[in-house]
Amino acid sequence: MxxxxxxxxxxxxxxxxxxxxxxxxxxxxxxxxxxxxxxxxxxxxxxxxxxxxxxxxxxxxxxxxxxxxxxxxxxxxxxxxxxxxxxxxxxxxxxxxxxxxxSYLCNSTELTIGEDGNEKIDSKSLQFTKGTPKEGVTAELVNVGMGSHTDFENKDVKGKVVLMKRGEDYFKTKVERAFKKGAVGAIFYDPANEDFITATLGQLSNMPAVSIRKPEAEKLVKQLGEGKSLKATLKVDSEFKxxxxxxxxxxxxxxxxxxxxxxxxxxxxxxxxxxxxxxxxxxxxxxxxxxxxxxxxxxxxxxxxxxxxxxxxxxxxxxxxxxxxxxxxxxxxxxxxxxxxxxxxxxxxxxxxxxxxxxxxxxxxxxxxxxxxxxxxxxxxxxxxxxxxxxxxxxxxxxxxxxxxxxxxxxxxxxxxxxxxxxxxxxxxxxxxxxxxxxxxxxxxxxx
Ligand SMILES: [Zn+2]
The missing domain is CATH 3.40.630.10 (Zn peptidases)
Structure with missing residues (x-):
């Protein structure tokens, strides 16, 4: 609430x-x-x-x-x-x-990430996230901070998975913004809370969106900040009916x-x-x-x-x-x-x-x-x-x-x-x- x-x-x-x-x-x-x-x-x-x-x-x-x-x-x-x-x-x-x-139910999410793309990170779907094909979506990870208009202005996110903080705008708005810029997936974290984010996108999103815990997210932010190239594979199995x-x-x-x-x-x-x-x-x-x-x-x-x-x-x-x-x-x-x-x-x-x-x-x-x-x-x-x-x-x-x-x-x-x-x-x-x-x-x- x-x-x-x-x-x-x-x-x-x-x-x-x-x-x-x-x-x-x-x-x-x-x-x-x-x-x-x-x-x-x-x-x-x-x-x-x-x-x-x-x-x-x-x-x-x-x-x-x-x-x-x-x-x-x-x-x-x-x-x-x-x-x-x-x-x-x-x-x-x-x-x-x-x-x-x-109605919507997410059966499972799976996220692997890292320099060689094989480090498993626990994730949780945002409600009404789009599912992925069985093999998932694999793309380069890019940190877009808060995911505001300005954050996206200077970033090339085409064909990439974006990492975003919670705050300022609705999740749905940020996911749409990223999608319009060509992103293929979104990963959120809450800078003020250690745990996963439980939130709804309100209606079916255009691309998969999950959350991860703050400590894991901050580790990724640090690695990206040091110029490391990280690859993310995101799998979401969800049901709509x-x-x-x-x-x-x-x-x-x-x-x-x-x-x-x-x-x-x-x-x-x-x-x-x-x-x-x-x-x-x-x-x-x-x-x-x-x-x-x-x-x-x-x-x-x-x-x-x-x-x-x-x-x-x-x-x-x-x-x-x-x-x-x-x-x-x-x-x-x-x-x-x-x-x-x-x-x-x-x-x-x-x-x-x-x-x-x-x-x-x-x-x-x-x-x-x-x-x-x-x-x-x-x-x-x-x-x-x-x-x-x-x-x-x-x-x-x-x-x-x-x-x-x-x-x-x-x-x-x-x-x-x-x-x-x-x-x-x-x-x-x-x-x-x-x-x-x-x-x-x-x-x-x-x-x-
Ligand atoms: Zn209630």
Missing amino acids: KKSKRLVAMTCALFFTLSFTACKGKVEKSISEAVVNFDSITFTDFTQKISSDDIYSTIEKFSATDNARVTGFDGEKNTAQYIKKQFQELGFEVTEQSFPIT EASSTNIIATMKSKKENSGKHIVVGAHYDGVDTPAANDNASGIATVLEAAKVLSKEDLDCDVKFIAFGAEEIGLVGSKHYVESLSLEEKDNIAAMLNLDMVGVGDTLMVHTMDEGVKSLPADLAVSCINKFSLKTERTEQPNSDHSSFQSVGIPAACFAYGVDKNYHTDKDTIDKIKKENLLNACNVLLNMCKEISKNPGGFSNNKS
Whole structure:
């Protein structure tokens, strides 16, 4: 996930009281002032009703293999069916919403390099990299630094494999730039991190692109700097297929008379090519537990629990869901609460899509987290499913513990998950549902 920056201040023209009725205050208010009004809410401690052991064992089940739930592959599909069954057992009405996607899986990469071209170096593909013929691509290696326009100006890369640092531009942009200059392959490394880069090119690239670890990369940079001529052979075996993914939508009906407004509680269940324990088995497993607890409460409005597919290839599932809604249906969403990566780290962060986006659910969340004396931070983070809702004006907030240094790596495994985090995230989520359901019309952006 992109590193997020702290939201310092936002303009709040109308100010909310506890009962969510607006009063006028035309001065600029910071977030901390804005959330003050939620502070007199008595939040409920649900922790006795939550089983963090159950959440943990669901995560364990969902992250049992190295490529547990890759978008468009069997792991994702099987997980969807498991989730569907869980919701059905709670007595909810469950529907599946399928949509087409292009799925991608890299089976292997192999890189040999060196003066005589036979030193093996571990590599990892960038997602959506083009594959190579079986024998691979063999070419001279050239260091192009950051891979900026200027870097390419003075370099002849025609028919060569380029070595580039991470940073400044998107990977996709740099790969395209190199390809246009005639390069036949790209090798990236992260100057700020020892490990491989896990990143997506967004769509099929024109040439193979992999990453290597920083120490190996720096050794190559040094050798090239000394004028040595290095030969690289790059082999990438990857699979593309037209596939489909599915959103699982479970509706928990309120027994009380209500306005038809409802809360959406969501989490994506697909993963990148890793065990994907924290990202995002943790989120969906916590949502399943919250659903179990809420099924025994009687909220004042309906809740739709949505397990989103295909988040990792560009929020495809949540975008599809939002696009399928009529204006009235969008208007009926009181708030969207998203959980993405709630198992690792020590700060329960509350994200909104962008700096300056107003979000009463996010304000309420910060108040609630403070009430339970947990560490929190209000941040911006567009890279998850809440953005699909927030971008069309639906009030939303995303919960994520941070920071997870193993994000999108093979080290995203169950042993890093803290049960305490799962418990806290679930408790806050339950409180959010309870408070919002009391006045589901009160969280609309038009009222703030
Ligand atoms: Zn995620």
